[in-house]
Amino acid sequence: MKFGIVTFPGSNGDYDAYQSVVEGLGEKAVYLWHKDHDLQHVDVVILPGGFSYGDYLRAGAIARFSPIMREVVAHAERGAPVLAICNGFQIACEAGLLPGALLRNASLKFVCAPVSLRVENASSNFTSAYGANQLITLPIAHGDGRYSADEETLDRLEGDGRVAFRYAPDALQAAESYNPNGSMRDIAGILNAGGNVLGMMPHPERAIDSVLGSADGLPIIESILHRVAA
Amino acid sequence: MTVTARPGDPAITPALVAEHGLTSDEYDRLVAMLGRTPTFTELGIVSALWSEHCSYKHSRPLLKTLPTTAPYVLQGPGENAGVIAIGHGLAIAFKIESHNHPSAVEPYQGAATGVGGILRDVFTMGARPIALLNSLRFGSLDSARVRYLFAGCVKGIGDYGNCVGIPTVAGEVVFDPAYEGNPLVNAMCVGLLKEEELMLAVAQGVGNPIIAVGARTGRDGIHGASFASEDLSDASEAKRPRVQVGDPFTEKLLLEASLELIHSGHIVAIQDMGAAGLVSSSAEMAARGDVGVVIDTLKVPAREEGMSPYELLLSESQERMLVVARVGREDHVRAILEKWDLTAAVIGEVIAEPVYRVVEGDRVVAEFPGIRLVTDCPMYTPEARESDDIKRRRAENVHAIAERAEEANPMWTLLELLASPTIASKRWVYQQYDHTVRTGTVVGPGGDAAVVRIRHTDTAIALKTDCNGRYAFLDPREGARIAVAEAARNVACTGGRPMAITNNLNFGNPKRPEVYYQLKEAVAGMGEACLALGTPVTGGNVSLYNENPAGAVYPTPVVGMVGLIDSLAHVTRSHFSTDGDSIVLLGNNTDEIGASEYLQRIHNVVAGAPPHCDLAAERALIDALLQAIQAGVVRSAHDCADGGLAVALAECVMMDRATPTGAHVDLTHWAGLPVRALLFGEAQARVVVSTPDPDAVLASAAEHGVPAAIIGTVGAASGLLSMRIGERQLTVSVAELADTYHEAIPRIMQRSASAQDVALASDSVV
């Protein structure tokens, strides 16, 4: 299986995504340059975290016009998997691959911390290796992670089981402080209608080795592997 | 070649010379070097290169006394960053730098550009930055202006490092009225490289082109030239900005492009354009290579029209690099930069003639003989005399200070200390820093040192900055020794062998004898400690003239320590984790309370001698601790620093908020000491260890001659930290400790949910 990780100018999670695939799973990965038009026959595209174009104007707004994004959109339209993490999620929303938008954190501050998440849909292409309602811990690191969409969209996402992850209190967190960015309905990650695009603010690629505190991100990549191999 | 004044340049008058900060002796020296009157451009060049910041004219003679060598030191002071070998053919480049004055004016941009500058210092060495640290000093958080400076600096540091994608993994923040009006913002960067890829900033090869790379040059931060902008311009330009605005996005591109350039073999040298911009980078590279250079300012890509050579040479616009390429490789260099959407312009050349020459098209506007421009800079050794006030303070009998009524319950005192912003958790700060990017951070901020793994090996590095300015104020030599010792101890607590340091000397005006005394003593103390602990100095930075209306800031010799952990299995955390573990104190308790946070916070007193720093004892402690860690018998290790033993124990039970524990401790053995000294005194060379095998820990200690004792047991069930001292039984709930420690700073910052904070929030682009 071959993963393609897009490098936009200002991406900085591309390296971590690459390492998570290569070191974490022993699978093949290539970097895809934003100016290229060729996806190099990858099976899975990862839109990584970072600050594409400095996040100037709006996070993800400029990157969505990169030449490679046309191919990524076509790849997604073919039903092939796209994992969009953090800045990648912002880009995917701007590009219309996913509904809604990611706005400035309600605290107005960048926040880097481990957060606890509940797996809301444990049967998707990206989450089948988790148990239903499993609580996991992943790191977040973002300033613009407040997921927002109109009520109708939110209802549809929930109704169709397209909310993949939600921020959720763990045993030690006060109920009022578990949502780190004010996102609507505590949404941390969503799927597109076809179930082949996952956008999420937390960083699974930073949680693939318990030496770094958590390996809870690994099942996402494992899920993709199973699904695509099947 | 004949140097000619540019039409419109002001005449060189004594007033103009003075406005450029040159003394009349310095000016005479310049005239003697040139054999004629300088041009305006030349005066500007020299004012920048001979400024304290570039020339170290008041500190170099002192810095020369510092130990700088060890078999693993690949590059000592003098380059953009120091470099040490860490095995496996790998090396670490690291350096610290201050941005105090810019941050006082414009905290967000000042701190941000400080991070930008230190990143460039490290990646010009051919190293990929893998970690950032910062050491911050502010006045009291009771002031709205201080809260603004604090919030702004933290946000600036965060936004810049986060965007470039380098984890900020450790640091320190101290609040003390001594820093009111003159905050200290020191940023440290650590990079990883292959030994053979080490790149130096030494110009060489006659005919090699000199290339300006990165952002265009604007009129920002033209050094020492505030007056000139008014004299030379119309009213609108009088507002010419002196602050620099950082662009971390461009920095990220510059980082990738620079590393690619270095690895391409197309270039021979690279240096960032930092303080005094183009002129200092080109002059320093030429001086290191002992070659001549010529720069044509008309070829420098400018952001604005009509910039003069003076302005182009002295501008401190950010995110620029100067490269010496191999002749004929210009197009290759350009291609690499274009890939990263950056520009490159050939602006000069290495020449055989031993001169530093600046031309503007056909006109020579400045020319200096050889490398004397850099090497002929004046050096000063001013008078040093200790202030009587400080002598008096140090001699004060602090034991005579009466206890406050509330101190009848020492747990009240403990909670007060934990609520002190200097001691309280800095989570409010480091939560705004991405510390997990690059997936190397094994131990992030919140414990003692940070630990960053070295991929493809089983090793890791341990990193920490430290300095207690109050100690250095009351005794600069002892204070500097302690700064080194504390940093080393913090590194050792995580399992790291202290290897080398970088340092940032933040002092006042060196022309005042009492300040120069502090500088001299501090450097001496730092040298002694580095020698004793085997941690040479590989570089650093000096920031003088840190003064506020009330006088100089505390002398603050910040130490940035790098240690090596030889196996990930030895990475050790600070907090207790396991019920039933024994608690062992390595080191001994004393009756010292001088210069303590206790006196400051509880009695508002800054007096007494700082605790004695016995370097042999520190070294033995580190050896014993590392031996025990490597033997696998240490579950946690946390050193005693600000707030003493009681604060250290409290931190051990609740610094990791997600998994609080508890402990029962018996300190009866020291019942003869004053309780406040035992609990809150800051005696050095002490570490609190938790262990499943206390005998093994005690044996390691004995082997190295380190006093050690079992003082208690870890136990979460009670939810208490309890301490027995003879007949006295002191208890406090862990929940209360945790709430006090973790919420102190958020509560203060919330109280001001502030004006300031909001201005920042709406300000920043990220």
Next chain:
Amino acid sequence: MTRYRVAVHVVPRRGLLDPQGKAVADALHTLGFAGVASVHVGRHLVLEIDAHSESDAREQTSNMCGRLLANPVTEDFEIASVSAV
């Protein structure tokens, strides 16, 4: 071709949480500006563009807003002014 200066306002769509506006309003109250009832924060863009006419400048800008300058999901835009420079 003439050069025009065009000012554009991009504002968060009404009804969306505006934490920035709220924080500014709170801060103004703290500073003693009691009369402040509400604050909204948006972006103010000033473009200099070459166009054939004022209406061409306006149309170009409107296109730019549609494609890049405003997010149609969360923001509204308005061309505040167009003037030759």
Next chain:
Amino acid sequence: MTRYRVAVHVVPRRGLLDPQGKAVADALHTLGFAGVASVHVGRHLVLEIDAHSESDAREQTSNMCGRLLANPVTEDFEIASVSAV
């Protein structure tokens, strides 16, 4: 007391680097808007405040800008409009 709506523009001071404006201008060029000569990005604030008169509203706003809404070191502000609501 009357309620006024006041619009304020806060823009980066001229001569200071405006990386955001530059990134947006570059992006517009890439999108084919060749006529774009420059872009500057600032903030657009809309305040509703209670004041005795239009000139009072203006003066209050000007104070707020001086104290909070604009960064005196890096930004300039301008009161774009004041109108009773």
